Amino acid sequence: MSAPAPSPLAIVDVDPGKAPARQDEILTEAALAFVAELHRRFTPRRDELLARRDARRAEIARTSSLDFLPETAHVRDDESWRVAPAPAALDDRRVEITGPTDRKMTINALNSGAKVWLADFEDASAPTWANVIGGQVNLIDAYERRIDFTDPGSGKSYALKPAGELATVVVRPRGWHLDERHLQLDGTPVPGALVDFGLYFFHNAQRLLDLGKGPYFYLPKTESHLEARLWNEIFVFAQDYVGIAQGTVRATVLIETITAAYEMEEILYELRDHASGLNAGRWDYLFSIVKNFRDGGEKFVLPDRNAVTMTAPFMRAYTELLVRTCHKRGAHAIGGMAAFIPNRRDPEANETALAKVRADKDREAGDGFDGSWVAHPDLVPVARASFDAVLGDRPHQKDRLREDVAVSAADLIAVDSLDARPTYQGLVDAVRVGTRYIEAWLRGLGAVAIFGLMEDAATAEISRSQIWQWVDAGVVFENGEKATADLVRRIADEELAAVRAEIGDEAFAAGTWQQAHDLLLKVALDTDYAAFLTLPAYELLD
Structure with missing residues (x-):
C-alpha cells in the first residue's frame, strides 16, 4: 500500500481542548485518507439508494402491499449458488451478546462466554464524538490486550480472560441514513457507516488476521439487495486498498426492515463472497412495518409491542423464511434478542422471566436457528443450554433445510392475523x-x-x-x-x-x-x- 496523500477530510465541531482521549491515534493521516476515499467513491451511490427508499415507501403508500421482486426471480430460482464457507471464528455462533463499545462493556462482552460479541456503534450506542472515537480505541486496546477498567462507583476492576476464551468480535456500524457531522469533505459530512467501518477496518484488518480472525461486520437497517451490493463493493475496494485477500471480510445482515424480508436471497447473493448469515431483529422490524404501512388502514395497526411475540403468525412467517433462506444458501441464521436484565433481588420474578427466555431460545433452536442474541452476560448460559440441547457438538444446524416452510408475500404483512x-x-x-x-x-x-x-x-x-x-x-x-x-x-x-x-x-x-x-x-x-x-x-x- 503506497503512502497516502494528506487527507482532505476536515474535523469540524470538535473543541481541540475537549477532543476525546487518544483521538490522534484513530484519526491518523493514513486512516483519514482511507475514509476520504470511501466517501468519494461510495457516498454518491449511498445518496441514490436513500432516495430510492423514499420512492419505494411512496409506492407502498399507494398500494399497501409488497411482493417478492419479479426482476430477481432468477436469483431465487437458481439452486446452485451458496455463500462462502464460514471462517473458523464464525462457524459456531450459538450465543451472541450485544452491546456498545464502551470500555466496561468491551471487557464484559469478550469475557461473557458468548461465541460472538456484536460490538455496536449503531442502536446501542449514541453517536457522540466521544463514543465514536472511544469505541475504536477500546477495540484496538482489546486486541492488543492492554485494556482494563475500574468502576468509579464500586471500585471493582475488570480485565480480559485468556485469549482462547474471548468472544469473536462482529462490529455493527451505523446505518446508511446517519451522517457523521464531525468529519466532512468540502462541507459534506461523511456517512457514519463509512466512518465506523473505515476506521475499524483500516486499523484492525491485519491485526485481526494476525490473531487468527478477521474483520467481521453486522450490517444494519438494510432495505434492499442494492444496498447489500453497495456494501459488497466497499468490501472489495477496502480489501484491495490494504492488501488483504478478497473474502477476508465477512458480513451478517440484519433483516430488520420489512422490505429486506422480501429480498433475503438476493441480499445473500450480492454478498455471497463475504456473507456469513442473516439475523432476525424484532423491534426494528416492527418499526419498519409501521413506518412503511402507517397509512395502510386498520389491518396494519399493531397492538402493544409486548403483545407482538415471535409466535405471531406474520412474525413466524418472517423467522421461518429467514432460516429456510439461510440454510438453502449455506449461511447462518441468527435469532432475536433476549433483553431481560436478571434481578437477583427478586428470585421469583427473576425465574419467571428466565423461563420466558428459555422458552424463546428453545423455540429458536428447535426452529433451526444456529444461534441467538442476549443483552446480558447472565443470559449467555441460558441461551447456550437451549442451543447445546439441539446442536450437541455440532457448530450449527445448516443441514436442516426447512423445506417444509412455504411463505407467501401476503403472509409477511398479515398483521391482522394477530388477535390483539x-x-x-x-x-x-x-x-x-x-x-x-x-x-x-x-x-x-x-x-x-x-x-x-x-x-x-x-x-x-x-x-x-x-x-x-x-x-x-x-x-x-x-x-x-x-x-x-x-x-x-x-x-x-x-x-x-x-x-x-x-x-x-x-x-x-x-x-x-x-x-x-x-x-x-x-x-x-x-x-x-x-x-x-x-x-x-x-x-x-x-
Whole structure:
C-alpha cells in the first residue's frame, strides 16, 4: 500500500481542548485518507439508494402491499449458488451478546462466554464524538490486550480472560441514513457507516488476521439487495486498498426492515463472497412495518409491542423464511434478542422471566436457528443450554433445510392475523419508555436499562411509531379513551412530573428530560413522519 496523500477530510465541531482521549491515534493521516476515499467513491451511490427508499415507501403508500421482486426471480430460482464457507471464528455462533463499545462493556462482552460479541456503534450506542472515537480505541486496546477498567462507583476492576476464551468480535456500524457531522469533505459530512467501518477496518484488518480472525461486520437497517451490493463493493475496494485477500471480510445482515424480508436471497447473493448469515431483529422490524404501512388502514395497526411475540403468525412467517433462506444458501441464521436484565433481588420474578427466555431460545433452536442474541452476560448460559440441547457438538444446524416452510408475500404483512388490540396501558408504556430512552440517549447512552429490560434505539423507534400510528388511526382503547395528540401530550406531561418526583429536582435538572419529552412528542405527533428519530436527535448531541 503506497503512502497516502494528506487527507482532505476536515474535523469540524470538535473543541481541540475537549477532543476525546487518544483521538490522534484513530484519526491518523493514513486512516483519514482511507475514509476520504470511501466517501468519494461510495457516498454518491449511498445518496441514490436513500432516495430510492423514499420512492419505494411512496409506492407502498399507494398500494399497501409488497411482493417478492419479479426482476430477481432468477436469483431465487437458481439452486446452485451458496455463500462462502464460514471462517473458523464464525462457524459456531450459538450465543451472541450485544452491546456498545464502551470500555466496561468491551471487557464484559469478550469475557461473557458468548461465541460472538456484536460490538455496536449503531442502536446501542449514541453517536457522540466521544463514543465514536472511544469505541475504536477500546477495540484496538482489546486486541492488543492492554485494556482494563475500574468502576468509579464500586471500585471493582475488570480485565480480559485468556485469549482462547474471548468472544469473536462482529462490529455493527451505523446505518446508511446517519451522517457523521464531525468529519466532512468540502462541507459534506461523511456517512457514519463509512466512518465506523473505515476506521475499524483500516486499523484492525491485519491485526485481526494476525490473531487468527478477521474483520467481521453486522450490517444494519438494510432495505434492499442494492444496498447489500453497495456494501459488497466497499468490501472489495477496502480489501484491495490494504492488501488483504478478497473474502477476508465477512458480513451478517440484519433483516430488520420489512422490505429486506422480501429480498433475503438476493441480499445473500450480492454478498455471497463475504456473507456469513442473516439475523432476525424484532423491534426494528416492527418499526419498519409501521413506518412503511402507517397509512395502510386498520389491518396494519399493531397492538402493544409486548403483545407482538415471535409466535405471531406474520412474525413466524418472517423467522421461518429467514432460516429456510439461510440454510438453502449455506449461511447462518441468527435469532432475536433476549433483553431481560436478571434481578437477583427478586428470585421469583427473576425465574419467571428466565423461563420466558428459555422458552424463546428453545423455540429458536428447535426452529433451526444456529444461534441467538442476549443483552446480558447472565443470559449467555441460558441461551447456550437451549442451543447445546439441539446442536450437541455440532457448530450449527445448516443441514436442516426447512423445506417444509412455504411463505407467501401476503403472509409477511398479515398483521391482522394477530388477535390483539392496542391498550391504554400500552400507550402509557410507549410514552414512558420512549421518554426515558431518549433522555439517556441525549446524554450519550445507547444501551439503557428501563423497567427490567435492556433497551436500545429500536425500542424508542417502535414506541414513537406506535404512538403515531394509534393517533393517526384514531384507535379507541378498552377504557373508552381515543388516541389523540392531546391524550399523548397529557400522558407525556404526567410522565415528566413523575420522573421529577422519582429522582428529585437536582437530578432532573442535570438530565435532558425536557428535551426528551419535546423530541418524543415531535417524532410521535408531527404529521410529517420522521424516517428515523435519531436524525433530529443527533442535532442535539455533542
